[in-house]
Amino acid sequence: MASLLNIIATDHNFYTENKDEGLNYTKYLSQKYVKITDTNKNLIWFLQISDIHISIFRDPGRISQFQQFCDNTVKNIKPNIVLATGDLTDAKAKDNLGSSQVKKEWIYYYNIIQESGVTSDTIWLDIRGNHDNFNIKSINAQENYFRNYSVQGKTYPKSYVHILNENGVKVAFLGVDACPDPGIRRPFNFIGILDNQEQQHLQKLKLEAESKADHVVWFGHYPTSCILSLERDSQKLNLRHLISNAKGSQVYVCGHLHSMGGLVPQMYTIQRKGFLELELGDWKDNRMYRLAAIDHGIFSFVDQKHNTWPVVLVTNPKHALYAMPGREPLTLIRYSTHVRILAFSDVNIDTVQISYDKINWSECKLVETALYVCQWEPDLFKNGLHYLYVMATDEIGRKTIVDHPFSLDGSNLQFKVVPRILLMLDAGGVFQTLFGTLLMVNILPLVILRFQKRPPKCRRSIANKILRRIWLLTKIDRVFYPLVLYVLYIPFGPWIVGELIDGYIGVVFAWGIVIRGSYIPEPFTYMYGSVQLMFVHLPLVLVLAYCLEMRLFGQNLRGVKRVLKNLPFIFLLSIQLLLAYFYWLEYGTLAFIFGPLRTWSVFLNILLWYKTLTLPPDYCSIVVSAQIIHAKAIRSSSIGWDVKYQAGNMKTVAHNN
Template identity: 75%
Template sequence: MILSKATISLLCLLLLLSIFMANLLNIIATDHNFYIENKNAGMNHTKRLNDKYGQIGDSTKNIIWFLQISDIHISIFRDPGRISQFQQFCDSTVRRIKPSLVLATGDLTDAKAKDNLGSSQVKKEWIYYHNIIKESGVTDETVWLDIRGNHDNFNIKTLNSQENYFRNYSVQGVYHSKSYVHIENKNGVKVAFLGIDACPEPGLRRPFNFIGILDLQEQQTLQKLKSEADTKADHIIWFGHYPTSCILSLKRDTQRFDLRELMGSSQASQVYVCGHLHAMGGLVPRMYTKQRKGFLELELGDWKDNRMFRLAAIDHGIFSFVDQKHSTWPLVLVTNPKHARYAMAGREPLQLIAESTHIRILAFSDVEIETVKISFDKESWLKCRVAGGPLYVCQWLPHLFRVGLHYMYVTVTDEVGKEVVLEHPFSLDGSLINFEVTPRILLMLDAGAVFQAIFATLLLANVIPLLLLRLQKRPPRYRRKFGSHVLRRIWLLSKIDRIFYPIVLYALYTPFGPWAIGELIDGYTGVIFAWGIIIKDSYLPEPFTYMYGSVQLMFVQLPLVFVLAYCLETRVFSPTVRGIKRLIKNVPFIFLLSIQFLLAYFFWLEYGTMAFIFGPLRTWSIFLSILLWYKIWTLPPEYCRKLSNLNDLPS
């Protein structure tokens, strides 16, 4: 049986798709053999924790809890509720929960202009942040660990620039200009909180400030901080603004620094908490995964729009957390038994759960807690008692739950009747619940590589079909009439030298030539390329440029081919069309031109007049589109007849 070309093409496509999916699933796999590969180290680490903490009972010792807040985006131009409710968080929430410390993981201020496109540090926003923390007295009762995000780095020439207000108006900026470690030794638990500042230097204005960069100096700093944390603490909590998928490490010699490898190389590392992605606008509210090295990575939804914060605890060496919306009470966190999805074999003494005597629950409210009850069947309920502070305990018989996945139900009621009911899955034999696919993709892939792949795909989609159609001597065929009609028009377009060469050469220009020359930082002129940015005698390999170029290829370059082919059809086959009918025929081009003007206008607001004038990507493409459109409508009549004859050739 002889296979047709279409069948062979389909089989090849399916094969490539299968290979792609297999590689993707391998990258985002969480059921890896990390613990088996590091069994001895894991056993030694957990045995030491077992010996230190002993049995999990009803004692208030060996437990600490802390809070995280991220992407506050204090702004003087929009949403004053961010400021007033952040004041409430410091005045009320933190005082009520009494955490050992608070992690503020970047984007402390908004640093965006009134038009929402321009970006620069706004001193008044930093003063608001500073005064709220100072006047609330929160730092008198707890440790406040803040670190910079990309918004806190907009338009900053150097760390020592006057505009780097983090140095003077944050809590930790006075002591730490970038990454640092804080050792917390409290209530029998020794934890190192290691902050990662991946803000690039210099800090560009938006949008080319989306990916974090670790230069060689910062890589060395992190290695030293990690060694210090290993020496002084039993547990390491890593925190920063950018997810690891959005951090690029510059190469040292021929070897690239691997941040996830560094985090995972210590058995004490339990979790990396971050922000930045804003839960993808609320579409991915539980952006959690377990990295291949066996530690958790947990992105926290933003304060900016969603008013989210996180409560986390380490109880007898076991890490637990819950994310909560501001002013939503009661707040409940089960610390024993641990949630089955987030168990970290080899990093936590999980065997203590099976030997424990008591269920342990942290419960908070803005008023007094009245009752805390638990059940395993939703029918018979056991009342928990107060062990001390917010810790509630209840005796249980863990041997009844040794095999498989089980569910515990918790009901907490406060004195004014507010109630929360939660379902808590747990297991004592290592049975796990899978992480959702979307968070794994967002947190486990390399964002820079994804941006490059999208750009390369769109570039090929703009060039290869035109080249193939130009090489084809007869009109292409397609089963569906509409598809065949469109293909024939693009085929005719590819035969016109004055149209074909400018379109293809402009597309090929995008990965190589400069996109814009302008003042990317106040007082400093830089050049933007697809592969990075050159400014201030520095090269920034900012991968977000690929995504920026992808927008041009997807919404300008590709539609331009179809629009010109549509105009060509009218010019060749309906040359007598005039007046209002011709105007209607040009509506798609007018719409496309409007998009180009809008993109160029946004670019002008972001980077100024110089970048607008010397901007081949955004501004000059407008003139190219107009020129090609003009060439279509002014094709000589004899040339139109030649194209019409070509179209009449049999397929």
């Protein structure tokens, strides 16, 4: 727990740890921008949209409302840049399990952008996501429609940098493409990978960005927690270190996690090296987009629901939670003369007002385009945390009220724990740890109980009963050894041999994927194996232990009663058959036939269940004899069994056999 808390800690001070570097940089920015006043100089803003998932099979609203976004939202906000951070198309089959590039979806994406004319008013920077890389044998493959139907794909098929020099602000927008090459079909295409060539390319882009811009905005599809860097010359590039070491780096914006299905709507954190990482909720289901600005070197942002107006963003004073000491000139806020607010609507803005107590409101004046300013006295807010309230009203009466915490002495707020875990841990390491833990859980208890001569005891009767059932199961060689050997096979043997990419046979192991002579260390395989261990194998042990008890000590049941007694196994078998069916939909018939992890285990489990229910009398006698030897430990008060009753039933079982 201490290690976990240390990994996700955000209370370290980058400015203190890198005093000379941070002091020199912020001093340079302070001298460049001089003072924050009421002019529109030294201000740029941009939009981000992510996980659009244009689909021809489901939810046509994604397409129609994306067209509204281009036709209406972008043209009313008039950003300098629009970032489209991956998963531009859905690339999923009608059954929602198969995956492949669908040309018609890319044509929709291309036509919407072209017909809206959005690229004539702003710069559109798009980059690939994992869905845009499904079933692509190489970056140059004909099926890689990103090259021909995206805005930047023809010029920049992978990572690239775009320099913006506008209104006195020089910003480098550096896109990180971490899509694996080749790109196999789902689900083994969840983690991004930076190979040696791409790492070298990113190093060059970083140097270019540092030399030409004062600020660097990094963008990509995968969060840094979901990107694996391969070793190069016994070293590997860590994207977080690369971002933090770039002069002027302030933020990394991404998508991919879809706000965990809307459960974590504000997935933000500040990484240990002092830069912000901001995951944006998806367009696919939640229709979210982000408005961000750099005002006199200070970064601000707000996430907004589509067609919710007015949109309000306070750029001065800076939001207390997102302050980055050493990476932005926060001292300028203390000496600023005006509160600065960006406000947009699809109609005219009527009024923008501010208050510090929600009682006395002051009206802001429009400077130019969308910038509203109001004089303030920062000396009144020198100490502690304060709140600025902004109320914007448009001409048709729609109103937006924003609560904006700020501080001038470094007082800050804490990021929530769940977003920090999701963005600051290493997803591959988490998957591998979970997989290893479940391996131990599925092997060690069986082995330990196997060598115990006496049945274990627990205080709780339910746990006691379960443990004694499993203890009995471990004494049956023909069940125990297959259960243990299957679990030992999982981390070493192949799981799938099939057509992972159209026309190419690949092999999936726990530790990675081999296809087309390439090795892809996809860590999501560990999560896939964890599902098998957690929801199939572990319940199987409990079900077989229950079946053994029914065989040894139950009555000779027939008809409906017998079916009811076997309902747990029938339910488990249904789950397993469903998982095997998904296997077939995802990777085809060959993978279904040569699929030890899913398909073969179905037959293994049926065989074990059958062997358990049809144990011959001599096996039953040995187990019951062992039970009678320790009869004192199996009193009816602790387990609910009566030894004489067991022996009587055993005679019945032997007679029937």
